[in-house]
Amino acid sequence: QTEHFNWDSYLRETESLAAPSQCFRQSKIPPTNEFKIGMKLEARDPRNVTSVCIATVIGITGARLRLRLDGSDNKNDFWRLVDSSDIQPIGTCEKKGGMLQPPLGFQMNASSWPMFLLRTLNGAEMAPATFFKKEPPKPAPNLLKIGMKLEAIDKKNPYLICPATVGDVKGDEVFITFDGWRGAFDYWCKYDSRDIFPVGWCGLTGDALQPPGNNVSITKSSAKTQSSPSKVTRRSMQSPQKTVPIPAQRGKKPGRAKPPGQTSV
Numbered sequence: 001q002t003e004h005f006n007w008d009s010y011l012r013e014t015e016s017l018a019a020p021s022q023c024f025r026q027s028k029i030p031p032t033n034e035f036k037i038g039m040k041l042e043a044r045d046p047r048n049v050t051s052v053c054i055a056t057v058i059g060i061t062g063a064r065l066r067l068r069l070d071g072s073d074n075k076n077d078f079w080r081l082v083d084s085s086d087i088q089p090i091g092t093c094e095k096k097g098g099m100l101q102p103p104l105g106f107q108m109n110a111s112s113w114p115m116f117l118l119r120t121l122n123g124a125e126m127a128p129a130t131f132f133k134k135e136p137p138k139p140a141p142n143l144l145k146i147g148m149k150l151e152a153i154d155k156k157n158p159y160l161i162c163p164a165t166v167g168d169v170k171g172d173e174v175f176i177t178f179d180g181w182r183g184a185f186d187y188w189c190k191y192d193s194r195d196i197f198p199v200g201w202c203g204l205t206g207d208a209l210q211p212p213g214n215n216v217s218i219t220k221s222s223a224k225t226q227s228s229p230s231k232v233t234r235r236s237m238q239s240p241q242k243t244v245p246i247p248a249q250r251g252k253k254p255g256r257a258k259p260p261g262q263t264s265v
């Protein structure tokens with residue numbers, strides 16, 4: 001369980017190193033999240049990135065916002081950091097000479113968009129400009145190396161941030177492997193992706209870091225009594241692709257267990 005996952009012990013037991021924070025396009029001190037549920041803002045439509053739409057904050061998690069595009073359904077929520085360049089205060093689009101667009105899958109007739117927009121913004125609580133933080137610069141060059149540990153967003157379940165390992169590096173691309181999940185959630189991304197974080201990020205933001213898939217729970221005390229994990233254990237922790245996840249509390253089939261109350265994407 002989340003509270004029992006301890007990076008220090010885990011790094012020791014897996015004899016691995018955390019990727020240094022300079023590797024990431026994240027601020028050293030996570031930005032403060034001042035947003036409140038219900039506030040509206042402008043956001044790039046993740047499914048149609050040329051469109052800027054109206055979004056409502058429907059959840060707050062660490063330095064991220066759970067967003068839903070106004071006029072869209074509740075099946076396409078997405079998460080953005082408060083210092084993401086994908087979000088901006090209401091009015092920004094117009095100031096730049098742009099037009100707010102209906103989201104992909106706008107639930108009403110397209111002709112009703114102008115009126116819908118007017119009604120949506122009328123009396124809405126708009127997130128103040130000071131809540132939006134400046135996106136950190138790209139670190140150059142790619143300093144991530146195979147084997148380094150990090151925290152990464154599970155793109156199939158983007159509300160989750162999980163312990164991960166750099167599985168491969170090819171130029172600016174890094175292969176993110178999720179510890180204990182046999183490759184099902186792994187992905188390639190740019191080293192400057194906003195979806196990857198240094199070890200300790202969740203601890204700083206108050207986000208719940210998911211435990212590794214096989215639920216190896218190594219607490220300080222067990223680390224003391226057991227100076228070195230068995231070959232098998234260590235191997236399983238180092239090679240997530242080879243492990244059989246035992247998501248005990250999450251039940252059901254290995255690798256497909258659903259946390260209660262959440263749907264997998």
Ligand code: MLZ
Nearest residue numbers: 154178255256257258264
């Ligand atoms: N609902 C998902 C959660 C798995 C999360 C894995 N993260 C790397 C499942 O059990 O399939």
